[in-house]
Amino acid sequence: MTLLNDEETGALAIERMIFHVVRPESEDPLFLAEVDPPQFTDFFVERVKETVKGAAYHFAPGSGMPALLRRALAVGDGDEFVKVSREIAARFKTKVKTDRRFAPGVLMLFVLNVGGERLAAIIKYEHQQVISYSYLKDENGNPVLDADGNPVPDLKSLMDTFTKDRKSMQKSAVIRLGRAGAEHEEAKKDRLVVIDHSSGRYRDASQHYVNFLDIKRAMEQTEMTQRLEDAAVEAIKAHKDEVPRDVALAPKRYVREAMARMDGFDHEKPEEFLGAIVQGLAPEAPILKTFQGKLSGCGLATEAFQFEGARKPSADFRKVVTDEKVVLLFSKNHQDEGVVKIEKQEGGGVTITVQSTGLAGEDELDRMPRISD
Numbered sequence: 001m002t003l004l005n006d007e008e009t010g011a012l013a014i015e016r017m018i019f020h021v022v023r024p025e026s027e028d029p030l031f032l033a034e035v036d037p038p039q040f041t042d043f044f045v046e047r048v049k050e051t052v053k054g055a056a057y058h059f060a061p062g063s064g065m066p067a068l069l070r071r072a073l074a075v076g077d078g079d080e081f082v083k084v085s086r087e088i089a090a091r092f093k094t095k096v097k098t099d100r101r102f103a104p105g106v107l108m109l110f111v112l113n114v115g116g117e118r119l120a121a122i123i124k125y126e127h128q129q130v131i132s133y134s135y136l137k138d139e140n141g142n143p144v145l146d147a148d149g150n151p152v153p154d155l156k157s158l159m160d161t162f163t164k165d166r167k168s169m170q171k172s173a174v175i176r177l178g179r180a181g182a183e184h185e186e187a188k189k190d191r192l193v194v195i196d197h198s199s200g201r202y203r204d205a206s207q208h209y210v211n212f213l214d215i216k217r218a219m220e221q222t223e224m225t226q227r228l229e230d231a232a233v234e235a236i237k238a239h240k241d242e243v244p245r246d247v248a249l250a251p252k253r254y255v256r257e258a259m260a261r262m263d264g265f266d267h268e269k270p271e272e273f274l275g276a277i278v279q280g281l282a283p284e285a286p287i288l289k290t291f292q293g294k295l296s297g298c299g300l301a302t303e304a305f306q307f308e309g310a311r312k313p314s315a316d317f318r319k320v321v322t323d324e325k326v327v328l329l330f331s332k333n334h335q336d337e338g339v340v341k342i343e344k345q346e347g348g349g350v351t352i353t354v355q356s357t358g359l360a361g362e363d364e365l366d367r368m369p370r371i372s373d
Helices: 006-010 041-052 066-073 079-098 128-132 155-164 205-211 221-238 245-247 252-261 272-278 287-295 332-336
Strands: 015-021 057-061 106-113 119-126 169-176 191-196 215-217 264-266 304-308 316-320 325-330 340-344 350-354
Touching: 015 041, 015 079, 041 106, 041 191, 066 106, 066 119, 079 106, 079 205, 106 155, 128 191, 128 245, 155 350, 191 205, 191 252, 205 252, 205 316, 221 245, 221 272, 245 252, 252 264, 252 272, 287 332, 316 332, 325 332, 332 340
Parallel strands: none
Antiparallel strands: 015 106, 057 191, 057 215, 106 119, 119 169, 169 191, 264 304, 316 325, 340 350
């Protein structure tokens, strides 16, 4: 189940926003005033929409982050949005203070609204210039303060930095807290999606971001690898006439061979993986749409991951089904030792030869056992 469907993603709006400066040389964050009303919302909504396509995560059992975020999202008396944003920034500093990869920047907290439901987004921008342009200064170079004594952020200068360097948005998360009366069981859980551009091609969240959010991947890589294999096999079976005959006859073998040649899978490039299996793929190929549907159905629509636990393409057993529905089951060793020989003839025919020392069984059947292609 995706975090937001297309209709919900299109209806995203930002209710509140605040950010604080975090840098490795300072033990404490520089707390800034809330941006009220929110500014440059179109820009940040697009960043949130990008994040919605990230990898699925769950909070670790016993995590305190969901309770913290519920306080930030609560409405009514005792508004704690600003207070919680500071607690989150301080938590970030505590979790990453010993990590040398920690880059200076700002940590932003957003309250999102989707059809009356409130969600949270946390974005970490990493850029040295962000520090210089993070708050307004008076004619003497001193920070401009709000009524509570907090520096007022200079969002216009920050936006210039953000838009000039799109790579500065390194880490982002969108969090949808569980709803007790939700129709689907998955929607009753606290869920989030994460993008971490600093973590490499397959975008696993870096360890310090995992520690900060107290999260774990919703599915292990072994499970995603197996689901991907099943999705690809099902797509090939649904489009036998669209793929090479050899692939149609042995889809699982060709899927596993492709996995053996590749490091992993990226949901943004499904044609790369499927094309490696079927030996080339047109962008408009119907099988690609079917494959994407299978990915969505098994929870891989927004996942990028390295293969783990992929089965070797050379399985121990073979099954051959002829056009006449003659079925032959044998081990790989039988073929390696020449007990079973399969020779393809010109014109598409096949000759199958079985050399045996005798028959271990020969009986009559009232009906043919059901064996799928």
